[in-house]
Amino acid sequence: xxxxxxxxxxxxxxxxxxxxxxxxxxxxxxxxxxxxxxxxxxxxxxxxxxxxxxxxxxxxxxxxxxxxxxxxxxxxxxxxxxxxxxxxxxxxxxxxxxxxxxxxxxxxxxxxxxxxxxxxxxxxxxxxxxxxxxxxxxxxxxxxxxxxxxxxxxxxxxxxxxxxxxxxxxxxxxxxxxxxxxxxxxxxxxxxxxxxxxxxxxxxxxxxxxxxxxxxxxxxxxxxxxxxxxxxxxxxxxxxxxxxxxxxxxxxxxxxxxxxxxxxxxxxxxxxxxxxxxxxxxxxxxxxxxxxxxxxxxxxxxxxxxxxxxxxxxxxx
Ligand code: GLN
Numbered sequence: 001x002x003x004x005x006x007x008x009x010x011x012x013x014x015x016x017x018x019x020x021x022x023x024x025x026x027x028x029x030x031x032x033x034x035x036x037x038x039x040x041x042x043x044x045x046x047x048x049x050x051x052x053x054x055x056x057x058x059x060x061x062x063x064x065x066x067x068x069x070x071x072x073x074x075x076x077x078x079x080x081x082x083x084x085x086x087x088x089x090x091x092x093x094x095x096x097x098x099x100x101x102x103x104x105x106x107x108x109x110x111x112x113x114x115x116x117x118x119x120x121x122x123x124x125x126x127x128x129x130x131x132x133x134x135x136x137x138x139x140x141x142x143x144x145x146x147x148x149x150x151x152x153x154x155x156x157x158x159x160x161x162x163x164x165x166x167x168x169x170x171x172x173x174x175x176x177x178x179x180x181x182x183x184x185x186x187x188x189x190x191x192x193x194x195x196x197x198x199x200x201x202x203x204x205x206x207x208x209x210x211x212x213x214x215x216x217x218x219x220x221x222x223x224x225x226x227x228x229x230x231x232x233x234x235x236x237x238x239x240x241x242x243x244x245x246x247x248x249x250x251x252x253x254x255x256x257x258x259x260x261x262x263x264x265x266x267x268x269x270x271x272x273x274x275x276x277x278x279x280x281x282x283x284x285x286x287x288x289x290x291x292x293x294x295x296x297x298x299x300x301x302x303x304x305x306x307x308x309x310x311x312x313x314x315x316x317x
Pocket of ligand 1: 074075076077107108126170177205269270271272296
């Protein structure tokens with residue numbers, strides 16, 4: 001306890017605003033580089049030359065730089081919110097239907113599913129997120145509204161939307177997701193109709209949030225499962241630990257080893273160019289820049305997280 005508090009105090013003695021400014025200028029050469037996700041056609045229209053970063057501490061301070069208030073499509077970052085809801089609903093029974101190991105494959109890969117008989121490797125690859133979406137659909141009437149209110153409460157922003165255009169654009173081109181979901185269903189690991197699962201999944205990915213929303217929205221995972229602003233317990237301390245562990249090992253897909261090596265924090269990325277990272281007992285942060293590397297993680301975002309842990313000395317290791 002003393003150790004945790006002192007880590008937090010030591011962090012607050014640093015000039016966080018100045019650190020964010022320094023990071024923004026250091027990563028500037030990478031902003032606009034990489035490739036904006038274009039397999040979801042509407043995301044291809046997002047201008048690449050943007051960068052924002054926000055930090056939310058467990059005691060309620062928020063620091064931001066650049067385009068930190070610009071809302072964007074959070075895509076796979078939403079998988080952390082739905083995992084939280086699914087675990088709250090069914091507890092450890094979830095692990096009979098989805099694994100907890102890194103996949104070492106792309107987020108939308110089909111190759112492991114057949115060998116592993118429709119049990120996806122982890123909840124953060126697309127196949128795993130479909131199973132989680134299926135659980136949420138079964139357990140919560142009006143699942144979409146429940147997800148929206150869960151996210152809005154975590155972020156203290158009642159205006160967070162799901163962008164129907166993004167959901168529709170992904171639906172029109174979601175051939176791989178449709179293949180994955182049908183394949184899982186053939187093994188009996190989806191209960192709801194494939195169309196209903198995919199519709200929910202596309203809408204969770206279409207949540208639009210800013211870095212400030214996301215940093216605030218992830219504080220419950222930094223704060224041992226409790227919301228900072230309301231003091232409300234969202235999940236147990238143990239569950240927060242487990243979700244953070246999954247983010248560390250699986251949150252950036254087949255780049256998770258590299259992120260653990262360079263950043264040393266639980267991280268979750270999305271193909272909208274957003275990334276969220278958690279420093280347990282200290283803060284949550286989010287970074288956004290739409291240009292992606294070949295593994296689907298934000299190029300400037302990854303560099304910014306790397307610099308943040310180097311400059312502050314914060315990491316779980
Ligand atoms: N909606 C995207 C997809 O299913 C999410 C992927 C991601 O952000 N990595 O392909």
